[in-house]
Amino acid sequence: MKVVLAAARGGVQLSVSGPDGVTTSTVTDDDLPATVRALERDHRPRWVWADTSAVYPRLLRGGVRVERCHDLRLCHVILRRARATADSPLATADPGPWDLASDPTGEPTLLDDIGPALDPAEVHAEHARQLEAVSLSAAPGRLRLLLAAESVGALVAAEMAHDGLPWDRAVHDRLLTELLGPQPRPGARPVVLEELAGRIRRHLGAPGLNPDSPVELLRALHSAGIEVRTTRKWELAEVDHPAIAPLLEYKKLARLLSANGWAWMDAWVRPPGDGSRARFRPDYVPGGVVTGRWATSGGGALQLPKQIRAAVAADPGWKLVVADVAQLEPRVLAAMSGDEQMARAGRGTDLYQGLVDQGIVDTRAHAKIAMLGALYGSTTGEAGQLMPRLLRAYPRATGTVEQAARTGERGGVVSTWLGRTSPAPSETWHAAQRRASEVDATETDVRRARQQARDWGRFTRNFVVQGTAAEWALCWMADLRLRLRTLGDGDASTGDARTGVPHLVFFLHDEVIVHSPEHVADQAAEAVRAAAARAGELLFGGSPVDFPLDVAVVDNYAQAE
Numbered sequence: 001m002k003v004v005l006a007a008a009r010g011g012v013q014l015s016v017s018g019p020d021g022v023t024t025s026t027v028t029d030d031d032l033p034a035t036v037r038a039l040e041r042d043h044r045p046r047w048v049w050a051d052t053s054a055v056y057p058r059l060l061r062g063g064v065r066v067e068r069c070h071d072l073r074l075c076h077v078i079l080r081r082a083r084a085t086a087d088s089p090l091a092t093a094d095p096g097p098w099d100l101a102s103d104p105t106g107e108p109t110l111l112d113d114i115g116p117a118l119d120p121a122e123v124h125a126e127h128a129r130q131l132e133a134v135s136l137s138a139a140p141g142r143l144r145l146l147l148a149a150e151s152v153g154a155l156v157a158a159e160m161a162h163d164g165l166p167w168d169r170a171v172h173d174r175l176l177t178e179l180l181g182p183q184p185r186p187g188a189r190p191v192v193l194e195e196l197a198g199r200i201r202r203h204l205g206a207p208g209l210n211p212d213s214p215v216e217l218l219r220a221l222h223s224a225g226i227e228v229r230t231t232r233k234w235e236l237a238e239v240d241h242p243a244i245a246p247l248l249e250y251k252k253l254a255r256l257l258s259a260n261g262w263a264w265m266d267a268w269v270r271p272p273g274d275g276s277r278a279r280f281r282p283d284y285v286p287g288g289v290v291t292g293r294w295a296t297s298g299g300g301a302l303q304l305p306k307q308i309r310a311a312v313a314a315d316p317g318w319k320l321v322v323a324d325v326a327q328l329e330p331r332v333l334a335a336m337s338g339d340e341q342m343a344r345a346g347r348g349t350d351l352y353q354g355l356v357d358q359g360i361v362d363t364r365a366h367a368k369i370a371m372l373g374a375l376y377g378s379t380t381g382e383a384g385q386l387m388p389r390l391l392r393a394y395p396r397a398t399g400t401v402e403q404a405a406r407t408g409e410r411g412g413v414v415s416t417w418l419g420r421t422s423p424a425p426s427e428t429w430h431a432a433q434r435r436a437s438e439v440d441a442t443e444t445d446v447r448r449a450r451q452q453a454r455d456w457g458r459f460t461r462n463f464v465v466q467g468t469a470a471e472w473a474l475c476w477m478a479d480l481r482l483r484l485r486t487l488g489d490g491d492a493s494t495g496d497a498r499t500g501v502p503h504l505v506f507f508l509h510d511e512v513i514v515h516s517p518e519h520v521a522d523q524a525a526e527a528v529r530a531a532a533a534r535a536g537e538l539l540f541g542g543s544p545v546d547f548p549l550d551v552a553v554v555d556n557y558a559q560a561e
Contacts, residue, residue: 001045005055006123013120016045033062040066048072048127050118052154060162067482071151072126073098074287078150079133083413083421084143088133098126139419145538146418149474150287156477156504157284157294164279165301165312165505166320166515167269168556172311176261179307180253183262190257196250203243211250259300260308268299276315284507291463292420292470293509302508304557312506312513312557319521321502322560323528323551324511325476327351330371332469335536335545336417339397343544360393361386374398375465377405377458401461408460409453416467417539425456468539472547473510475538480504480512480531487520487527502527513557521553 004015011028014035027035036059039045047069049055059066076098079085086092097118118126134143177183181191189197201209206220214231221228224243228235233251236244258264271278280299288295296302304312314320325331330351334342345354355367366382370390373383374397391398404414408422411430415421429452435441436449481504489500502516502524516524532547552560 001039001043003039003045003047004120004124004127005047005049006118006120008120014039015120015124018043033059033064036066037064040064044068046070048123050123050126052151052158056155056158057162060158065159066155067485068148069151069155070127070130070147071154072123072130074150074154075130075147076126077287078146078420079130079143081421081423082137082143082419083415084137084139084419085133088129088136090129090133097122137419142418145475146416146420146471149418149471149478150292152478152481153286153294153474156481156507157286159481159503160505160507161281161284163503163505163515164272164281165513166277166315166318167280168311168313169265169269169271169278171313171556172265172269172308173262175308175311176256180257180261190253193250193253193257196246196253199246200243200250203241203246211247212254217247256305256307259303260305264300277313280312290423291467292416292474293466294470294507301506304508306558306561309561310556310558314515314555317518319516319518319553319555320557320560321514321516321521321524321528321551321553322511322557323514323525323532323549325473325532326548326550327371328472328510328547329375329465329469331545331547332417332472333375333397333400333465334394335540335543336464336468337397337400338543339394339400340544342394342397347544347546348548355393358393360389374401375462377401377454377461401465404464405457405461407457408463409457411453411456412460414460414464416464416471418468418471420467420471422460422463422467429456469510472535472539473507475535476531477504477507477512479534479538480514480528483527483531484514484516484524487523488517525551525553 002017004013004017006013006015008026011026012032013024013026015022015024016039036047044067047066049069049072051073052069052071056066056069076090079088079090080099082091130147134140134147137143173183180193184190188194197209197211200211201207204220204224206216206223209220210216217231218228221231221243224241226239226241226243228239233248236248268282269278269280280301282299282301283297284301285295285297288297294302312320327346327350330342331346333339334346341358345351345358345360347354349357350364352364352367352371355361355370356364361367361370366386369382370386372378373387374390378384379387387398407414408425411425411433413422413424432445432449432452436446438445484502484504487502500517502514502520504512505515506513512528514524514528528551529549532549536543536545536547554560
């Protein structure tokens with residue numbers, strides 16, 4: 001069964017497609033959660049709506065969860081750009097309301113979110129255009145899987161924001177105090193930072209220096225005879241001067257204070273008021289990166305530093321199941337290229353160590369450098385020296401990324417395994433290439449064009465692998481989400497995850513955290529592993545590549561390291 005949901009005059013229109021045809025009704029905004037709950041309980045339909053981020057949070061607050069959906073806005077972005085659907089009416093149409101990015105800020109109502117331009121007729125029309133674009137494509141099966149995974153990802157993002165990552169504010173405060181000193185008054189530096197600032201000033205002979213000002217700091221460094229071009233830590237680390245050690249420590253702690261200090265905790269970690277731990281509720285943005293990776297529009301969930309991970313703590317009677325995939329992108333490359341020799345290197349073991357065992361390189365460190373060089377197009381230093389060994393050992397894997405790079409250098413587009421397609425270079429890029437081929441082009445013109453071509457080639461080289469890895473991760477979470485719903489003692493269909501059901505609470509590219517009742521935590525860990533295996537099967541069929549996980553059942557995030 002399929003249900004199309006769209007804003008309508010007087011409420012929300014539901015068009016239910018079943019074996020007896022289509023029935024249409026309109027319900028009020030207040031009655032929508034109960035109506036959706038009943039349909040979900042009795043039929044488990046696929047919900048079709050304009051934007052999950054607009055519709056689903058309201059349903060969650062109303063105590064309703066759905067199993068699957070089709071997010072028209074996210075899917076429109078994929079199909080609009082996909083090489084496989086480039087000739088479809090959807091892809092060739094003039095820009096319209098579906099091409100406008102959703103605004104993740106603010107708290108508009110459901111009807112405001114969906115927008116007057118996306119009335120029921122337009123929602124139905126867009127759904128029809130998308131179905132047509134997929135059916136006319138060269139690989140409709142892969143595109144359908146991509147659209148389904150992207151849409152489930154949107155459900156997961158909304159659920160994780162609703163449920164929140166369990167957080168111990170007292171532990172967070174203790175960790176900050178140990179590193180920075182007691183919380184200062186507003187506008188003042190913590191005592192540890194102030195002491196470091198004093199040492200920096202003395203060593204540089206700059207008593208009035210504000211080390212938070214890059215301009216002042218660079219001027220003070222130059223005055224002290226330290227000739228650096230920037231104040232970035234990688235450049236400062238090369239300098240031998242007594243001011244550098246306290247300066248690097250200051251920058252590290254100042255970053256912690258700014259990104260995850262007391263002000264951040266007050267803004268993003270809120271007590272729930274029901275006796276359980278506080279919750280960190282970031283704003284995830286599925287597909288926020290062109291490769292399909294997620295981004296965040298607030299809270300910085302994708303950058304939780306190790307210094308404060310002990311504050312991510314399970315509720316009493318619960319556990320955190322922390323899992324990350326070992327060498328996800330190299331394994332994805334082996335699978336999508338069909339390189340069996342590379343697949344054998346990582347079968348059931350650390351892939352980098354597998355390269356050593358196969359005699360490709362001499363150390364695990366060199367294996368990692370060589371592999372990252374292949375993925376990101378490094379041609380200098382150790383990576384450049386080691387690359388020829390990978391080219392000889394794994395011609396299919398390296399050939400896949402080399403071909404993607406050459407396509408990008410020519411101004412072409414590339415696609416992931418399931419069909420997400422890279423953007424084309426800008427008109428400025430093309431203008432630079434044309435200028436370099438003109439009769440009166442200067443050496444500067446030629447160098448600029450070649451550099452821009454190489455840069456774009458590095459982007460497309462990584463796009464195919466990073467984007468396919470993002471697809472694997474979406475399939476992993478989608479399968480895991482369903483497995484978790486069968487565990488525990490609660491009702492997985494409600495909007496409250498703290499009813500005894502394990503649930504996803506964190507995602508970072510190749511890592512997930514599940515919050516689970518303690519008595520089913522081991523089962524949740526097995527579900528994580530089974531879902532990873534299933535994701536590999538969904539994408540790559542009978543490929544010999546496996547996706548081993550590091551899984552830990554812990555009380556807090558720091559214990560998983």
